[in-house]
Amino acid sequence: MIIRRAFMRKPFIAGNWKMNTDMAGGVELARGIVAGVSGIAGHSVDVAVYPPFIYLSEISKALSSSGISVGGQDVYFEEKGAFTGEISAVMLKDVGCVRALCGHSERRHVIGESDELINKKVKAAINGGLLPTLCVGELLEERQAGKTEEVVSRHVTKGLEGLCSERMPAVTIAYEPVWAIGTGLTATPEQAQEVHAMIRGLLAKLYDQGLADEIRIQYGGSVKADNAAELMGQADIDGALVGGASLKVDDFVAIIKAAE
């Protein structure tokens, strides 16, 4: 049980399924999570999953009335037209999504997305009625070179460029050190807290302290049932964006319960 702090930001746990599951396995996973967190999801903890695009309709149905929200792992910034392979905010909403990830490290570093593109996606998500999560985080060599603050500040500042304070409450930020994603290496609670506090301070400078205190900042990077409570016990860590452990019902449910 986490002792909540002065600013009552509701914990937010999200599962990024990446390019995993098939239709039947995804529906089974969704149903298992529903059974495991009934009475918690949407009440004491906000819970979301980001399945692959092509399973979104079925997963949305499996999660209807569960209090668990569904999001796209990405969103394109145009509404419609000749953009082969892309999916717009309107389309995501049409299949039951309320959220979208923007700038996940695999989109930044495997696909090659820039801060400018990610900024357009964050704005398009909000304009289209979705709640975006802006993912930020440094590479191992950037941390080793002492550039964590510089890199993360750039991701946050450029990712939010042009977003007025009225729109900001729609945004969640996920701090995901790239060296901790899918590697089994987790930032220590102190390392994570240091960056989360820096991000919150930056939000206060970019906007104001009230808004900075309101915005949820998730940690992501090998979050597991056995490290979740300690991470989320830190003052500025408001939940987790979970990859691998979100694919197993028991592990994901345990992480959600650790956030209560």
Ligand code: PEP
């Ligand atoms: C992620 O995909 O955002 C992630 C944090 O993955 P993992 O939990 O597997 O490190």
